[in-house]
Amino acid sequence: MASADQLQFQEFDEAEDLLATTPNATTKSVSEEARPQHATLQMGGDSDGEEGETDQTELLAPQKKTSGFWTFQYYQDLFDVDTSQVLDRIRASFIPMPGRNFVRHHLRNNPDLYGPFWICATLVITVTVVGNLATFIQMHGKPDYNYSPQFHKVTVAGIVIYSYAWLVPLALWGFLQWRKGVSSGVSTYSFMETVCVYGYSLSAYIPSTVLCVVPYEIFRWIILLVAMCLSGFVLIFAFWPHVRRDNKMVAIGTLASIALLHVLLAVGCKEYFFWRVEEQPAAPVTTTPKAHITTQKM
Structure with a gap:
Protein backbone atom coordinates (compact mmCIF):
# COMPACT_ATOMS: atom_id res chain seq x y z
CA MET A 1 0.00 0.00 0.00
CA ALA A 2 2.80 2.41 0.82
CA SER A 3 4.43 1.88 -2.56
CA ALA A 4 1.10 2.46 -4.35
CA ASP A 5 0.54 5.75 -2.43
CA GLN A 6 4.07 6.90 -3.26
CA LEU A 7 3.51 6.11 -6.94
CA GLN A 8 0.26 8.08 -6.94
CA PHE A 9 1.85 11.10 -5.22
CA GLN A 10 4.73 10.97 -7.71
CA GLU A 11 2.22 10.97 -10.56
CA PHE A 12 0.47 14.02 -9.15
CA ASP A 13 3.77 15.86 -8.74
CA GLU A 14 4.74 15.18 -12.36
CA ALA A 15 1.34 16.37 -13.59
CA GLU A 16 1.61 19.54 -11.52
CA ASP A 17 5.07 20.31 -12.94
CA LEU A 18 3.84 19.67 -16.50
CA LEU A 19 0.80 21.94 -16.08
CA ALA A 20 3.00 24.64 -14.64
CA THR A 21 5.12 24.74 -17.77
CA THR A 22 2.40 24.00 -20.39
CA PRO A 23 -1.12 24.71 -19.11
CA ASN A 24 -2.85 23.09 -22.16
CA ALA A 25 -0.96 19.79 -21.99
CA THR A 26 -2.80 16.51 -21.46
CA THR A 27 -1.53 13.91 -19.06
CA LYS A 28 -1.82 10.11 -18.96
CA SER A 29 -1.87 8.02 -15.89
CA VAL A 30 0.45 5.10 -15.38
CA SER A 31 -2.43 2.68 -15.80
CA GLU A 32 -3.32 4.21 -19.19
CA GLU A 33 0.27 3.97 -20.36
CA ALA A 34 0.38 0.33 -19.38
CA ARG A 35 -2.83 -0.39 -21.31
CA PRO A 36 -2.13 -2.09 -24.67
CA GLN A 37 -2.60 0.09 -27.70
CA HIS A 38 -4.69 -1.14 -30.61
CA ALA A 39 -3.95 -0.37 -34.24
CA THR A 40 -6.55 -0.33 -37.01
CA LEU A 41 -5.59 -1.81 -40.36
CA GLN A 42 -7.45 -0.45 -43.36
CA MET A 43 -8.06 -3.07 -46.02
CA GLY A 44 -8.72 -2.01 -49.56
CA GLY A 45 -11.46 -3.46 -51.68
CA ASP A 46 -10.90 -6.42 -53.92
CA SER A 47 -10.00 -5.54 -57.47
CA ASP A 48 -11.86 -7.12 -60.35
CA GLY A 49 -10.42 -9.01 -63.29
CA GLU A 50 -7.29 -11.01 -63.86
CA GLU A 51 -5.04 -7.98 -63.53
CA GLY A 52 -6.27 -7.28 -59.99
CA GLU A 53 -5.91 -10.94 -59.05
CA THR A 54 -2.42 -10.92 -60.47
CA ASP A 55 -1.36 -7.96 -58.33
CA GLN A 56 -2.85 -9.54 -55.22
CA THR A 57 -1.18 -12.86 -55.98
CA GLU A 58 2.19 -11.20 -56.44
CA LEU A 59 1.83 -9.39 -53.12
CA LEU A 60 0.92 -12.62 -51.34
CA ALA A 61 3.73 -14.56 -53.01
CA PRO A 62 6.72 -15.31 -50.81
CA GLN A 63 9.72 -13.22 -51.65
CA LYS A 64 12.87 -15.28 -51.80
CA LYS A 65 16.36 -13.97 -51.83
CA THR A 66 17.81 -14.99 -55.16
CA SER A 67 21.40 -16.14 -55.51
CA GLY A 68 23.63 -16.11 -58.56
CA PHE A 69 23.04 -18.87 -61.08
CA TRP A 70 26.67 -19.99 -60.67
CA THR A 71 26.13 -20.82 -56.98
CA PHE A 72 24.88 -24.08 -55.53
CA GLN A 73 22.25 -22.22 -53.49
CA TYR A 74 20.54 -21.05 -56.69
CA TYR A 75 19.84 -24.61 -57.85
CA GLN A 76 19.04 -25.79 -54.35
CA ASP A 77 16.23 -23.23 -54.13
CA LEU A 78 14.72 -24.62 -57.35
CA PHE A 79 14.21 -27.99 -55.63
CA ASP A 80 12.94 -26.47 -52.37
CA VAL A 81 9.27 -27.32 -52.81
CA ASP A 82 6.84 -29.40 -50.76
CA THR A 83 4.45 -32.10 -51.90
CA SER A 84 1.32 -29.96 -51.63
CA GLN A 85 2.75 -27.36 -54.01
CA VAL A 86 3.76 -29.98 -56.57
CA LEU A 87 0.35 -31.66 -56.42
CA ASP A 88 -1.41 -28.31 -56.77
CA ARG A 89 0.61 -27.47 -59.88
CA ILE A 90 0.02 -30.90 -61.42
CA ARG A 91 -3.70 -30.57 -60.72
CA GLY A 99 -8.47 -16.44 -66.71
CA ARG A 100 -6.42 -18.61 -64.35
CA ASN A 101 -2.83 -17.98 -65.29
CA PHE A 102 -0.70 -20.98 -64.32
CA VAL A 103 2.35 -18.88 -63.45
CA ARG A 104 0.59 -16.15 -61.47
CA HIS A 105 -1.87 -18.34 -59.60
CA HIS A 106 0.20 -21.48 -58.97
CA LEU A 107 3.92 -20.73 -59.32
CA PRO A 116 9.35 -30.80 -64.23
CA PHE A 117 12.37 -33.09 -63.83
CA TRP A 118 10.39 -36.01 -62.43
CA ILE A 119 7.46 -35.48 -64.77
CA CYS A 120 9.80 -35.73 -67.76
CA ALA A 121 11.57 -38.77 -66.26
CA THR A 122 8.26 -40.52 -65.58
CA LEU A 123 7.04 -39.73 -69.10
CA VAL A 124 10.23 -41.20 -70.60
CA ILE A 125 9.67 -44.44 -68.67
CA THR A 126 5.96 -44.76 -69.40
CA VAL A 127 6.20 -43.98 -73.10
CA THR A 128 8.96 -46.55 -73.67
CA VAL A 129 7.76 -49.33 -71.37
CA VAL A 130 4.10 -49.06 -72.37
CA GLY A 131 5.02 -48.69 -76.03
CA ASN A 132 7.13 -51.83 -75.86
CA LEU A 133 4.35 -53.67 -74.03
CA ALA A 134 1.73 -52.53 -76.55
CA LYS A 142 2.41 -64.53 -84.58
CA PRO A 143 4.78 -67.22 -85.78
CA ASP A 144 7.25 -64.84 -87.41
CA TYR A 145 7.59 -62.51 -84.37
CA ASN A 146 10.56 -62.78 -82.05
CA TYR A 147 10.39 -60.50 -78.99
CA SER A 148 13.43 -58.35 -78.27
CA PRO A 149 13.49 -55.41 -75.81
CA GLN A 150 14.07 -52.10 -77.60
CA PHE A 151 16.27 -50.30 -75.10
CA HIS A 152 17.35 -47.71 -77.66
CA LYS A 153 13.88 -46.15 -77.43
CA VAL A 154 14.63 -45.05 -73.86
CA THR A 155 17.48 -42.92 -75.19
CA VAL A 156 15.32 -41.54 -77.98
CA ALA A 157 12.49 -40.67 -75.59
CA GLY A 158 14.87 -39.02 -73.12
CA ILE A 159 16.50 -36.85 -75.78
CA VAL A 160 13.19 -35.80 -77.34
CA ILE A 161 11.27 -35.07 -74.14
CA TYR A 162 14.05 -33.29 -72.24
CA SER A 163 15.00 -31.30 -75.36
CA TYR A 164 11.39 -30.20 -75.72
CA ALA A 165 11.18 -29.29 -72.02
CA TRP A 166 14.40 -27.21 -72.12
CA LEU A 167 15.26 -26.05 -75.64
CA VAL A 168 11.77 -24.92 -76.65
CA PRO A 169 11.35 -22.79 -73.47
CA LEU A 170 14.82 -21.36 -74.07
CA ALA A 171 13.93 -20.35 -77.63
CA LEU A 172 10.58 -18.91 -76.53
CA TRP A 173 12.13 -16.99 -73.64
CA GLY A 174 14.81 -15.54 -75.92
CA PHE A 175 12.21 -14.54 -78.53
CA LEU A 176 10.01 -12.81 -75.95
CA GLN A 177 13.03 -11.02 -74.52
CA TRP A 178 13.78 -9.70 -78.00
CA ARG A 179 10.16 -8.67 -78.59
CA LYS A 180 10.11 -7.01 -75.19
CA GLY A 181 12.82 -4.64 -76.40
CA VAL A 182 11.03 -3.99 -79.68
CA SER A 183 7.45 -3.58 -78.44
CA SER A 184 6.57 -1.99 -75.12
CA GLY A 185 3.41 -4.07 -74.76
CA VAL A 186 5.26 -7.39 -74.62
CA SER A 187 6.35 -8.94 -71.33
CA THR A 188 7.82 -12.29 -70.42
CA TYR A 189 8.47 -14.65 -67.57
CA SER A 190 11.85 -15.60 -66.24
CA PHE A 191 13.61 -18.51 -67.92
CA MET A 192 12.97 -20.85 -64.99
CA GLU A 193 9.28 -19.94 -64.92
CA THR A 194 9.06 -20.73 -68.64
CA VAL A 195 10.78 -24.10 -68.12
CA CYS A 196 8.48 -24.81 -65.19
CA VAL A 197 5.35 -24.16 -67.27
CA TYR A 198 6.52 -26.50 -70.03
CA GLY A 199 7.56 -29.20 -67.58
CA TYR A 200 4.26 -29.27 -65.70
CA SER A 201 2.27 -29.11 -68.95
CA LEU A 202 3.62 -32.58 -69.86
CA SER A 203 1.99 -34.23 -66.84
CA ALA A 204 -1.24 -34.88 -68.79
CA TYR A 205 0.66 -37.23 -71.11
CA ILE A 206 1.60 -39.68 -68.35
CA PRO A 207 -1.84 -41.29 -67.79
CA SER A 208 -2.64 -41.04 -71.52
CA THR A 209 0.45 -43.03 -72.50
CA VAL A 210 -0.39 -45.67 -69.89
CA LEU A 211 -3.87 -46.05 -71.41
CA CYS A 212 -2.32 -46.47 -74.85
CA VAL A 213 -1.55 -50.07 -73.90
CA VAL A 214 -5.10 -50.82 -75.08
CA PRO A 215 -4.64 -52.18 -78.63
CA TYR A 216 -7.25 -50.00 -80.35
CA GLU A 217 -5.97 -47.34 -82.71
CA ILE A 218 -8.95 -44.97 -82.47
CA PHE A 219 -8.89 -45.12 -78.66
CA ARG A 220 -5.19 -44.25 -78.61
CA TRP A 221 -5.69 -41.25 -80.87
CA ILE A 222 -8.56 -39.94 -78.73
CA ILE A 223 -6.61 -40.31 -75.49
CA LEU A 224 -3.52 -38.59 -76.88
CA LEU A 225 -5.55 -35.79 -78.47
CA VAL A 226 -7.28 -35.07 -75.16
CA ALA A 227 -3.93 -34.94 -73.36
CA MET A 228 -2.50 -32.75 -76.11
CA CYS A 229 -5.38 -30.26 -75.84
CA LEU A 230 -5.21 -30.07 -72.03
CA SER A 231 -1.45 -29.61 -72.10
CA GLY A 232 -1.59 -27.09 -74.95
CA PHE A 233 -4.22 -24.93 -73.26
CA VAL A 234 -1.93 -24.58 -70.22
CA LEU A 235 0.73 -23.06 -72.49
CA ILE A 236 -1.69 -20.86 -74.45
CA PHE A 237 -3.37 -19.44 -71.34
CA ALA A 238 0.03 -18.81 -69.74
CA PHE A 239 1.70 -16.95 -72.64
CA TRP A 240 -1.25 -15.22 -74.28
CA PRO A 241 -1.27 -12.29 -71.77
CA HIS A 242 2.36 -11.54 -72.68
CA VAL A 243 1.94 -11.39 -76.47
CA ARG A 244 -1.61 -10.07 -76.91
CA ARG A 245 -0.44 -6.44 -77.01
CA ASP A 246 2.22 -7.21 -79.62
CA ASN A 247 1.74 -6.96 -83.37
CA LYS A 248 -1.26 -9.07 -84.36
CA CYS A 269 5.45 -40.00 -79.85
CA LYS A 270 2.30 -41.71 -81.07
CA GLU A 271 3.78 -42.78 -84.40
CA TYR A 272 7.16 -43.83 -83.03
CA PHE A 273 6.28 -45.56 -79.75
CA PHE A 274 2.73 -46.70 -80.44
CA TRP A 275 2.91 -47.48 -84.12
CA ARG A 276 0.14 -49.42 -85.73
CA VAL A 277 0.95 -53.00 -86.54
CA GLU A 278 -0.27 -53.72 -90.01
CA GLU A 279 -2.02 -57.00 -90.45
CA GLN A 280 -0.13 -58.95 -93.01
CA PRO A 281 -2.37 -60.99 -95.29
CA ALA A 282 -1.85 -64.67 -95.02
CA ALA A 283 0.26 -66.01 -97.82
CA PRO A 284 -1.69 -68.33 -100.08
CA VAL A 285 -0.76 -71.94 -99.74
CA THR A 286 0.30 -73.37 -103.07
CA THR A 287 0.29 -77.06 -103.66
CA THR A 288 2.45 -78.65 -106.29
CA PRO A 289 0.86 -81.46 -108.20
CA LYS A 290 2.30 -84.80 -107.47
CA ALA A 291 4.61 -86.06 -110.12
CA HIS A 292 3.49 -89.21 -111.83
CA ILE A 293 6.31 -91.64 -112.06
CA THR A 294 6.01 -94.12 -114.85
CA THR A 295 8.12 -97.15 -114.91
CA GLN A 296 8.97 -98.91 -118.10
CA LYS A 297 9.17 -102.63 -118.07
CA MET A 298 12.39 -103.94 -119.36
Missing part, protein backbone atom coordinates in the same frame (compact mmCIF):
# COMPACT_ATOMS: atom_id res chain seq x y z
CA ALA A 92 -3.76 -27.15 -62.36
CA SER A 93 -2.01 -28.52 -65.45
CA PHE A 94 -4.77 -31.16 -65.80
CA ILE A 95 -7.58 -28.60 -65.54
CA PRO A 96 -6.59 -25.42 -67.43
CA MET A 97 -9.11 -22.63 -66.95
CA PRO A 98 -9.40 -19.36 -68.91
CA ARG A 108 3.67 -17.35 -57.55
CA ASN A 109 7.21 -16.28 -58.30
CA ASN A 110 8.47 -19.58 -56.88
CA PRO A 111 9.32 -21.85 -59.84
CA ASP A 112 10.78 -25.26 -59.18
CA LEU A 113 12.61 -27.90 -61.19
CA TYR A 114 11.64 -30.82 -58.97
CA GLY A 115 8.24 -31.31 -60.59
CA THR A 135 3.82 -53.82 -79.44
CA PHE A 136 4.31 -57.15 -77.67
CA ILE A 137 0.54 -57.50 -77.08
CA GLN A 138 -0.24 -56.87 -80.74
CA MET A 139 2.49 -59.10 -82.13
CA HIS A 140 2.23 -61.92 -79.58
CA GLY A 141 1.17 -65.21 -81.08
CA MET A 249 0.63 -11.24 -86.83
CA VAL A 250 3.53 -11.75 -84.41
CA ALA A 251 1.19 -12.69 -81.56
CA ILE A 252 -0.72 -15.19 -83.69
CA GLY A 253 2.53 -16.60 -85.10
CA THR A 254 3.98 -17.04 -81.61
CA LEU A 255 0.95 -18.94 -80.31
CA ALA A 256 0.78 -20.97 -83.53
CA SER A 257 4.43 -21.97 -83.12
CA ILE A 258 3.83 -23.04 -79.51
CA ALA A 259 0.83 -25.12 -80.59
CA LEU A 260 2.60 -26.60 -83.63
CA LEU A 261 5.61 -27.82 -81.64
CA HIS A 262 3.25 -29.30 -79.08
CA VAL A 263 1.30 -31.16 -81.77
CA LEU A 264 4.53 -32.46 -83.32
CA LEU A 265 5.60 -33.87 -79.95
CA ALA A 266 2.30 -35.70 -79.43
CA VAL A 267 2.02 -37.05 -82.98
CA GLY A 268 5.70 -38.02 -83.10
Whole structure:
Protein backbone atom coordinates (compact mmCIF):
# COMPACT_ATOMS: atom_id res chain seq x y z
CA MET A 1 0.00 0.00 0.00
CA ALA A 2 2.80 2.41 0.82
CA SER A 3 4.43 1.88 -2.56
CA ALA A 4 1.10 2.46 -4.35
CA ASP A 5 0.54 5.75 -2.43
CA GLN A 6 4.07 6.90 -3.26
CA LEU A 7 3.51 6.11 -6.94
CA GLN A 8 0.26 8.08 -6.94
CA PHE A 9 1.85 11.10 -5.22
CA GLN A 10 4.73 10.97 -7.71
CA GLU A 11 2.22 10.97 -10.56
CA PHE A 12 0.47 14.02 -9.15
CA ASP A 13 3.77 15.86 -8.74
CA GLU A 14 4.74 15.18 -12.36
CA ALA A 15 1.34 16.37 -13.59
CA GLU A 16 1.61 19.54 -11.52
CA ASP A 17 5.07 20.31 -12.94
CA LEU A 18 3.84 19.67 -16.50
CA LEU A 19 0.80 21.94 -16.08
CA ALA A 20 3.00 24.64 -14.64
CA THR A 21 5.12 24.74 -17.77
CA THR A 22 2.40 24.00 -20.39
CA PRO A 23 -1.12 24.71 -19.11
CA ASN A 24 -2.85 23.09 -22.16
CA ALA A 25 -0.96 19.79 -21.99
CA THR A 26 -2.80 16.51 -21.46
CA THR A 27 -1.53 13.91 -19.06
CA LYS A 28 -1.82 10.11 -18.96
CA SER A 29 -1.87 8.02 -15.89
CA VAL A 30 0.45 5.10 -15.38
CA SER A 31 -2.43 2.68 -15.80
CA GLU A 32 -3.32 4.21 -19.19
CA GLU A 33 0.27 3.97 -20.36
CA ALA A 34 0.38 0.33 -19.38
CA ARG A 35 -2.83 -0.39 -21.31
CA PRO A 36 -2.13 -2.09 -24.67
CA GLN A 37 -2.60 0.09 -27.70
CA HIS A 38 -4.69 -1.14 -30.61
CA ALA A 39 -3.95 -0.37 -34.24
CA THR A 40 -6.55 -0.33 -37.01
CA LEU A 41 -5.59 -1.81 -40.36
CA GLN A 42 -7.45 -0.45 -43.36
CA MET A 43 -8.06 -3.07 -46.02
CA GLY A 44 -8.72 -2.01 -49.56
CA GLY A 45 -11.46 -3.46 -51.68
CA ASP A 46 -10.90 -6.42 -53.92
CA SER A 47 -10.00 -5.54 -57.47
CA ASP A 48 -11.86 -7.12 -60.35
CA GLY A 49 -10.42 -9.01 -63.29
CA GLU A 50 -7.29 -11.01 -63.86
CA GLU A 51 -5.04 -7.98 -63.53
CA GLY A 52 -6.27 -7.28 -59.99
CA GLU A 53 -5.91 -10.94 -59.05
CA THR A 54 -2.42 -10.92 -60.47
CA ASP A 55 -1.36 -7.96 -58.33
CA GLN A 56 -2.85 -9.54 -55.22
CA THR A 57 -1.18 -12.86 -55.98
CA GLU A 58 2.19 -11.20 -56.44
CA LEU A 59 1.83 -9.39 -53.12
CA LEU A 60 0.92 -12.62 -51.34
CA ALA A 61 3.73 -14.56 -53.01
CA PRO A 62 6.72 -15.31 -50.81
CA GLN A 63 9.72 -13.22 -51.65
CA LYS A 64 12.87 -15.28 -51.80
CA LYS A 65 16.36 -13.97 -51.83
CA THR A 66 17.81 -14.99 -55.16
CA SER A 67 21.40 -16.14 -55.51
CA GLY A 68 23.63 -16.11 -58.56
CA PHE A 69 23.04 -18.87 -61.08
CA TRP A 70 26.67 -19.99 -60.67
CA THR A 71 26.13 -20.82 -56.98
CA PHE A 72 24.88 -24.08 -55.53
CA GLN A 73 22.25 -22.22 -53.49
CA TYR A 74 20.54 -21.05 -56.69
CA TYR A 75 19.84 -24.61 -57.85
CA GLN A 76 19.04 -25.79 -54.35
CA ASP A 77 16.23 -23.23 -54.13
CA LEU A 78 14.72 -24.62 -57.35
CA PHE A 79 14.21 -27.99 -55.63
CA ASP A 80 12.94 -26.47 -52.37
CA VAL A 81 9.27 -27.32 -52.81
CA ASP A 82 6.84 -29.40 -50.76
CA THR A 83 4.45 -32.10 -51.90
CA SER A 84 1.32 -29.96 -51.63
CA GLN A 85 2.75 -27.36 -54.01
CA VAL A 86 3.76 -29.98 -56.57
CA LEU A 87 0.35 -31.66 -56.42
CA ASP A 88 -1.41 -28.31 -56.77
CA ARG A 89 0.61 -27.47 -59.88
CA ILE A 90 0.02 -30.90 -61.42
CA ARG A 91 -3.70 -30.57 -60.72
CA ALA A 92 -3.76 -27.15 -62.36
CA SER A 93 -2.01 -28.52 -65.45
CA PHE A 94 -4.77 -31.16 -65.80
CA ILE A 95 -7.58 -28.60 -65.54
CA PRO A 96 -6.59 -25.42 -67.43
CA MET A 97 -9.11 -22.63 -66.95
CA PRO A 98 -9.40 -19.36 -68.91
CA GLY A 99 -8.47 -16.44 -66.71
CA ARG A 100 -6.42 -18.61 -64.35
CA ASN A 101 -2.83 -17.98 -65.29
CA PHE A 102 -0.70 -20.98 -64.32
CA VAL A 103 2.35 -18.88 -63.45
CA ARG A 104 0.59 -16.15 -61.47
CA HIS A 105 -1.87 -18.34 -59.60
CA HIS A 106 0.20 -21.48 -58.97
CA LEU A 107 3.92 -20.73 -59.32
CA ARG A 108 3.67 -17.35 -57.55
CA ASN A 109 7.21 -16.28 -58.30
CA ASN A 110 8.47 -19.58 -56.88
CA PRO A 111 9.32 -21.85 -59.84
CA ASP A 112 10.78 -25.26 -59.18
CA LEU A 113 12.61 -27.90 -61.19
CA TYR A 114 11.64 -30.82 -58.97
CA GLY A 115 8.24 -31.31 -60.59
CA PRO A 116 9.35 -30.80 -64.23
CA PHE A 117 12.37 -33.09 -63.83
CA TRP A 118 10.39 -36.01 -62.43
CA ILE A 119 7.46 -35.48 -64.77
CA CYS A 120 9.80 -35.73 -67.76
CA ALA A 121 11.57 -38.77 -66.26
CA THR A 122 8.26 -40.52 -65.58
CA LEU A 123 7.04 -39.73 -69.10
CA VAL A 124 10.23 -41.20 -70.60
CA ILE A 125 9.67 -44.44 -68.67
CA THR A 126 5.96 -44.76 -69.40
CA VAL A 127 6.20 -43.98 -73.10
CA THR A 128 8.96 -46.55 -73.67
CA VAL A 129 7.76 -49.33 -71.37
CA VAL A 130 4.10 -49.06 -72.37
CA GLY A 131 5.02 -48.69 -76.03
CA ASN A 132 7.13 -51.83 -75.86
CA LEU A 133 4.35 -53.67 -74.03
CA ALA A 134 1.73 -52.53 -76.55
CA THR A 135 3.82 -53.82 -79.44
CA PHE A 136 4.31 -57.15 -77.67
CA ILE A 137 0.54 -57.50 -77.08
CA GLN A 138 -0.24 -56.87 -80.74
CA MET A 139 2.49 -59.10 -82.13
CA HIS A 140 2.23 -61.92 -79.58
CA GLY A 141 1.17 -65.21 -81.08
CA LYS A 142 2.41 -64.53 -84.58
CA PRO A 143 4.78 -67.22 -85.78
CA ASP A 144 7.25 -64.84 -87.41
CA TYR A 145 7.59 -62.51 -84.37
CA ASN A 146 10.56 -62.78 -82.05
CA TYR A 147 10.39 -60.50 -78.99
CA SER A 148 13.43 -58.35 -78.27
CA PRO A 149 13.49 -55.41 -75.81
CA GLN A 150 14.07 -52.10 -77.60
CA PHE A 151 16.27 -50.30 -75.10
CA HIS A 152 17.35 -47.71 -77.66
CA LYS A 153 13.88 -46.15 -77.43
CA VAL A 154 14.63 -45.05 -73.86
CA THR A 155 17.48 -42.92 -75.19
CA VAL A 156 15.32 -41.54 -77.98
CA ALA A 157 12.49 -40.67 -75.59
CA GLY A 158 14.87 -39.02 -73.12
CA ILE A 159 16.50 -36.85 -75.78
CA VAL A 160 13.19 -35.80 -77.34
CA ILE A 161 11.27 -35.07 -74.14
CA TYR A 162 14.05 -33.29 -72.24
CA SER A 163 15.00 -31.30 -75.36
CA TYR A 164 11.39 -30.20 -75.72
CA ALA A 165 11.18 -29.29 -72.02
CA TRP A 166 14.40 -27.21 -72.12
CA LEU A 167 15.26 -26.05 -75.64
CA VAL A 168 11.77 -24.92 -76.65
CA PRO A 169 11.35 -22.79 -73.47
CA LEU A 170 14.82 -21.36 -74.07
CA ALA A 171 13.93 -20.35 -77.63
CA LEU A 172 10.58 -18.91 -76.53
CA TRP A 173 12.13 -16.99 -73.64
CA GLY A 174 14.81 -15.54 -75.92
CA PHE A 175 12.21 -14.54 -78.53
CA LEU A 176 10.01 -12.81 -75.95
CA GLN A 177 13.03 -11.02 -74.52
CA TRP A 178 13.78 -9.70 -78.00
CA ARG A 179 10.16 -8.67 -78.59
CA LYS A 180 10.11 -7.01 -75.19
CA GLY A 181 12.82 -4.64 -76.40
CA VAL A 182 11.03 -3.99 -79.68
CA SER A 183 7.45 -3.58 -78.44
CA SER A 184 6.57 -1.99 -75.12
CA GLY A 185 3.41 -4.07 -74.76
CA VAL A 186 5.26 -7.39 -74.62
CA SER A 187 6.35 -8.94 -71.33
CA THR A 188 7.82 -12.29 -70.42
CA TYR A 189 8.47 -14.65 -67.57
CA SER A 190 11.85 -15.60 -66.24
CA PHE A 191 13.61 -18.51 -67.92
CA MET A 192 12.97 -20.85 -64.99
CA GLU A 193 9.28 -19.94 -64.92
CA THR A 194 9.06 -20.73 -68.64
CA VAL A 195 10.78 -24.10 -68.12
CA CYS A 196 8.48 -24.81 -65.19
CA VAL A 197 5.35 -24.16 -67.27
CA TYR A 198 6.52 -26.50 -70.03
CA GLY A 199 7.56 -29.20 -67.58
CA TYR A 200 4.26 -29.27 -65.70
CA SER A 201 2.27 -29.11 -68.95
CA LEU A 202 3.62 -32.58 -69.86
CA SER A 203 1.99 -34.23 -66.84
CA ALA A 204 -1.24 -34.88 -68.79
CA TYR A 205 0.66 -37.23 -71.11
CA ILE A 206 1.60 -39.68 -68.35
CA PRO A 207 -1.84 -41.29 -67.79
CA SER A 208 -2.64 -41.04 -71.52
CA THR A 209 0.45 -43.03 -72.50
CA VAL A 210 -0.39 -45.67 -69.89
CA LEU A 211 -3.87 -46.05 -71.41
CA CYS A 212 -2.32 -46.47 -74.85
CA VAL A 213 -1.55 -50.07 -73.90
CA VAL A 214 -5.10 -50.82 -75.08
CA PRO A 215 -4.64 -52.18 -78.63
CA TYR A 216 -7.25 -50.00 -80.35
CA GLU A 217 -5.97 -47.34 -82.71
CA ILE A 218 -8.95 -44.97 -82.47
CA PHE A 219 -8.89 -45.12 -78.66
CA ARG A 220 -5.19 -44.25 -78.61
CA TRP A 221 -5.69 -41.25 -80.87
CA ILE A 222 -8.56 -39.94 -78.73
CA ILE A 223 -6.61 -40.31 -75.49
CA LEU A 224 -3.52 -38.59 -76.88
CA LEU A 225 -5.55 -35.79 -78.47
CA VAL A 226 -7.28 -35.07 -75.16
CA ALA A 227 -3.93 -34.94 -73.36
CA MET A 228 -2.50 -32.75 -76.11
CA CYS A 229 -5.38 -30.26 -75.84
CA LEU A 230 -5.21 -30.07 -72.03
CA SER A 231 -1.45 -29.61 -72.10
CA GLY A 232 -1.59 -27.09 -74.95
CA PHE A 233 -4.22 -24.93 -73.26
CA VAL A 234 -1.93 -24.58 -70.22
CA LEU A 235 0.73 -23.06 -72.49
CA ILE A 236 -1.69 -20.86 -74.45
CA PHE A 237 -3.37 -19.44 -71.34
CA ALA A 238 0.03 -18.81 -69.74
CA PHE A 239 1.70 -16.95 -72.64
CA TRP A 240 -1.25 -15.22 -74.28
CA PRO A 241 -1.27 -12.29 -71.77
CA HIS A 242 2.36 -11.54 -72.68
CA VAL A 243 1.94 -11.39 -76.47
CA ARG A 244 -1.61 -10.07 -76.91
CA ARG A 245 -0.44 -6.44 -77.01
CA ASP A 246 2.22 -7.21 -79.62
CA ASN A 247 1.74 -6.96 -83.37
CA LYS A 248 -1.26 -9.07 -84.36
CA MET A 249 0.63 -11.24 -86.83
CA VAL A 250 3.53 -11.75 -84.41
CA ALA A 251 1.19 -12.69 -81.56
CA ILE A 252 -0.72 -15.19 -83.69
CA GLY A 253 2.53 -16.60 -85.10
CA THR A 254 3.98 -17.04 -81.61
CA LEU A 255 0.95 -18.94 -80.31
CA ALA A 256 0.78 -20.97 -83.53
CA SER A 257 4.43 -21.97 -83.12
CA ILE A 258 3.83 -23.04 -79.51
CA ALA A 259 0.83 -25.12 -80.59
CA LEU A 260 2.60 -26.60 -83.63
CA LEU A 261 5.61 -27.82 -81.64
CA HIS A 262 3.25 -29.30 -79.08
CA VAL A 263 1.30 -31.16 -81.77
CA LEU A 264 4.53 -32.46 -83.32
CA LEU A 265 5.60 -33.87 -79.95
CA ALA A 266 2.30 -35.70 -79.43
CA VAL A 267 2.02 -37.05 -82.98
CA GLY A 268 5.70 -38.02 -83.10
CA CYS A 269 5.45 -40.00 -79.85
CA LYS A 270 2.30 -41.71 -81.07
CA GLU A 271 3.78 -42.78 -84.40
CA TYR A 272 7.16 -43.83 -83.03
CA PHE A 273 6.28 -45.56 -79.75
CA PHE A 274 2.73 -46.70 -80.44
CA TRP A 275 2.91 -47.48 -84.12
CA ARG A 276 0.14 -49.42 -85.73
CA VAL A 277 0.95 -53.00 -86.54
CA GLU A 278 -0.27 -53.72 -90.01
CA GLU A 279 -2.02 -57.00 -90.45
CA GLN A 280 -0.13 -58.95 -93.01
CA PRO A 281 -2.37 -60.99 -95.29
CA ALA A 282 -1.85 -64.67 -95.02
CA ALA A 283 0.26 -66.01 -97.82
CA PRO A 284 -1.69 -68.33 -100.08
CA VAL A 285 -0.76 -71.94 -99.74
CA THR A 286 0.30 -73.37 -103.07
CA THR A 287 0.29 -77.06 -103.66
CA THR A 288 2.45 -78.65 -106.29
CA PRO A 289 0.86 -81.46 -108.20
CA LYS A 290 2.30 -84.80 -107.47
CA ALA A 291 4.61 -86.06 -110.12
CA HIS A 292 3.49 -89.21 -111.83
CA ILE A 293 6.31 -91.64 -112.06
CA THR A 294 6.01 -94.12 -114.85
CA THR A 295 8.12 -97.15 -114.91
CA GLN A 296 8.97 -98.91 -118.10
CA LYS A 297 9.17 -102.63 -118.07
CA MET A 298 12.39 -103.94 -119.36
